[in-house]
Amino acid sequence: MVASIRLGVSSLMLHKLRSGLTTLGVLFGTSSVIAMLAIGEGASAEAQEQIKRLGSQNVILRSVKPQEDQNQGSQTTRILSYGLTHEDRERVEATFPSVGKVVPSRLVAQEARFEDRVIGQPRIVATTPEWLEVSGRRVSEGRFISGSDMRGATNVCVLGTEVARELFLFKDPIGQRVKLGADYFDVIGTIAPRVRFDSDAPGAGEETTKELFIALSTADAWFGDMNMSRRAGSFNAEEVELHELLIGVDNVDDVIGIANASREMLARFHDDQDYEVVVPLELLAQAEETKRIFNIVLGSIAGISLLVGGIGIMNVMLATVTERTREIGIRRALGAKRRDIVAQFLVETVVLSVGGGLFGVALGLLIPKVVQWYTDMPTLVTLQAPILAFTISAGIGVLFGIYPAWRASHMDPVDALRHE
Amino acid sequence: MSDLSPVAGETPSANKLIRADSGTAAAPVAEFRSIHRIYRMGNQEVRALDHVDLVFRKGEYWSIVGPSGSGKSTMLNVLGCLDRPTEGVYELGREDTGLLDDDALSELRSRRLGFIFQSYNLIPQLDVLDNIMVPLLYQSNPPKDGEERARHLAGRVGLGDRLDHRPRELSGGQMQRVAIARALVNDPDMILADEATGNLDSQTSKEILNLFDELHQEGKTIVFVTHEASVSERAERVLIMGDGRVREVRDVVKEVSA
Numbered sequence: 001m002v003a004s005i006r007l008g009v010s011s012l013m014l015h016k017l018r019s020g021l022t023t024l025g026v027l028f029g030t031s032s033v034i035a036m037l038a039i040g041e042g043a044s045a046e047a048q049e050q051i052k053r054l055g056s057q058n059v060i061l062r063s064v065k066p067q068e069d070q071n072q073g074s075q076t077t078r079i080l081s082y083g084l085t086h087e088d089r090e091r092v093e094a095t096f097p098s099v100g101k102v103v104p105s106r107l108v109a110q111e112a113r114f115e116d117r118v119i120g121q122p123r124i125v126a127t128t129p130e131w132l133e134v135s136g137r138r139v140s141e142g143r144f145i146s147g148s149d150m151r152g153a154t155n156v157c158v159l160g161t162e163v164a165r166e167l168f169l170f171k172d173p174i175g176q177r178v179k180l181g182a183d184y185f186d187v188i189g190t191i192a193p194r195v196r197f198d199s200d201a202p203g204a205g206e207e208t209t210k211e212l213f214i215a216l217s218t219a220d221a222w223f224g225d226m227n228m229s230r231r232a233g234s235f236n237a238e239e240v241e242l243h244e245l246l247i248g249v250d251n252v253d254d255v256i257g258i259a260n261a262s263r264e265m266l267a268r269f270h271d272d273q274d275y276e277v278v279v280p281l282e283l284l285a286q287a288e289e290t291k292r293i294f295n296i297v298l299g300s301i302a303g304i305s306l307l308v309g310g311i312g313i314m315n316v317m318l319a320t321v322t323e324r325t326r327e328i329g330i331r332r333a334l335g336a337k338r339r340d341i342v343a344q345f346l347v348e349t350v351v352l353s354v355g356g357g358l359f360g361v362a363l364g365l366l367i368p369k370v371v372q373w374y375t376d377m378p379t380l381v382t383l384q385a386p387i388l389a390f391t392i393s394a395g396i397g398v399l400f401g402i403y404p405a406w407r408a409s410h411m412d413p414v415d416a417l418r419h420e
Numbered sequence: 421m422s423d424l425s426p427v428a429g430e431t432p433s434a435n436k437l438i439r440a441d442s443g444t445a446a447a448p449v450a451e452f453r454s455i456h457r458i459y460r461m462g463n464q465e466v467r468a469l470d471h472v473d474l475v476f477r478k479g480e481y482w483s484i485v486g487p488s489g490s491g492k493s494t495m496l497n498v499l500g501c502l503d504r505p506t507e508g509v510y511e512l513g514r515e516d517t518g519l520l521d522d523d524a525l526s527e528l529r530s531r532r533l534g535f536i537f538q539s540y541n542l543i544p545q546l547d548v549l550d551n552i553m554v555p556l557l558y559q560s561n562p563p564k565d566g567e568e569r570a571r572h573l574a575g576r577v578g579l580g581d582r583l584d585h586r587p588r589e590l591s592g593g594q595m596q597r598v599a600i601a602r603a604l605v606n607d608p609d610m611i612l613a614d615e616a617t618g619n620l621d622s623q624t625s626k627e628i629l630n631l632f633d634e635l636h637q638e639g640k641t642i643v644f645v646t647h648e649a650s651v652s653e654r655a656e657r658v659l660i661m662g663d664g665r666v667r668e669v670r671d672v673v674k675e676v677s678a
Binding site: 326336379 | 497500502503522523526527528530531535537541542544545546554558559602605616
């Protein structure tokens with residue numbers, strides 16, 4: 001076996017340029033399989049990561065401002081009332097009593113201030129203590145809102161990293177007091193950032209939302225349901241009871257059922273489409289499906305280039321067989337059986353294609369790095385990709401080597417010996 | 421053919437081979453029994469071998485002569501199990517080759533036959549030693565001392581110091597010596613030479629023919645196809661072919677050297 005590989009290599013070395021050029025087809029085929037899979041995997045891995053951080057066991061019910069004619073009443077004072085209600089929350093809790101936790105939250109439109117530094121429109125989330133667990137977020141310092149904060153409607157807040165940085169620079173914010181609207185809140189903790197994903201921000205990246213958290217009960221007591229905004233000549237107010245209901249499902253198998261039941265329930269009680277149901281698990285499934293299609297498409301393109309490489313190899317091997325007719329005759333005369341001749345030429349083809357495959361794997365591992373370096377596009381080389389690419393290239397060697405080898409082995413020894 | 425050496429008193433007929441010069445006949449190595457080899461070219465029928473009966477015995481040195489198209493090459497191909505007769509029985513070492521499949525014939529070639537060609541037919545990408553060992557490569561149970569044997573034979577044909585040379589680095593005479601060593605490496609029953617000196621100058625031819633004489637003296641069976649009378653007369657028995665038939669078999673009487 002070793003001897004026949006050595007022989008194959010030495011035969012190929014007689015035509016270094018031709019052998020080298022022949023391997024290029026497989027080389028580029030293999031490397032493009034790996035590179036394309038790496039780019040595809042990279043893109044989908046990032047999307048999946050974002051979805052997973054939303055919590056694959058969660059169902060998110062969100063309030064959405066219904067579509068309406070924006071010009072109507074733009075000069076007047078109006079109050080727009082929409083979204084999820086406390087009744088919805090109670091219905092959800094009553095309908096799915098055993099599924100897990102239902103975490104309501106509401107956004108409060110107030111500015112945040114510390115000494116002379118102001119954040120005009122922070123995302124103030126008023127919620128309950130369970131939010132931390134269900135959302136899967138982590139407190140980086142101090143603590144989150146507690147049950148007693150809820151019961152006492154205390155003026156405490158937890159800052160997102162961005163808010164902490166902007167208001168306090170390098171100072172430790174814990175124990176300080178932040179002014180939200182007209183009232184002072186004690187900072188009791190900070191919360192770690194997350195990678196952000198939501199339906200209206202597709203270009204998601206590192207969390208840059210200026211978010212901070214207060215107890216829902218406190219928000220009810222101080223700010224009510226009304227969020228007001230003034231613009232030149234108009235005064236708008238929105239009345240939203242709850243902006244979000246985060247349902248943490250205990251068992252992942254129930255997620256889809258609960259999502260569907262929630263949709264039906266909300267449809268029954270809401271005349272307008274003033275809500276949306278976000279199911280990370282469904283998004284995940286969609287992302288996986290997208291990835292699968294993506295992989296099939298990329299894989300086929302790369303596969304075609306491998307196929308072309310294989311045909312190139314077959315072409316060269318057929319020429320080689322013709323050129324070495326006499327050698328085949330000699331070997332047959334000296335006792336080579338048909339299968340010996342088949343083996344000899346098959347080994348050469350496989351050496352060509354595996355050689356191309358090896359260099360192709362090397363190049364294929366390099367390309368994603370270069371792509372990532374120049375474009376910041378995430379890439380991910382999974383272990384399967386090089387193995388798959390290499391196996392295919394070796395397989396192509398065998399597949400496209402069979403016919404030339406068969407031709408070689410079925411030459412008539414007498415004719416072959418007479419061949420010039 | 422006219423300048424062949426004087427022929428022994430009794431010339432055996434083509435179809436009735438009796439060795440006149442020895443009382444006890446040696447064992448047959450190869451035997452043709454009414455062999456026909458007929459090629460069809462369109463409607464035409466070419467009888468390359470037409471009813472040939474022959475016995476090649478152990479230790480004999482045959483030369484086959486005849487004009488081109490007389491069937492001598494076809495005879496060599498059939499003898500070498502490279503071609504099958506259309507009719508008749510060819511026995512090699514008491515084995516009916518007609519009953520063997522392609523693999524078995526290949527095995528037979530690698531074990532029992534040694535080939536020497538006009539154009540040497542070495543394999544260009546192999547060095548001298550590897551070229552000599554090619555027949556062993558294809559035996560189903562190659563001998564363990566193959567390389568040793570190949571080295572020994574290379575030394576014997578005078579190429580012991582060129583084992584790692586490629587064929588293109590050798591002269592014609594040297595290449596033919598490698599081919600002879602290759603034909604001997606499997607210790608064959610019969611050595612088949614096809615115009616083995618046809619591409620060589622007269623001096624080199626003489627050296628190669630001396631080597632054949634040595635092999636003959638060692639008891640090897642040799643069949644040598646040639647069209648040169650000076651070559652054929654070095655053989656022991658001369659087979660004259662014409663139109664696919666055996667015209668004559670002559671035993672050459674060697675002048676006793678002083």
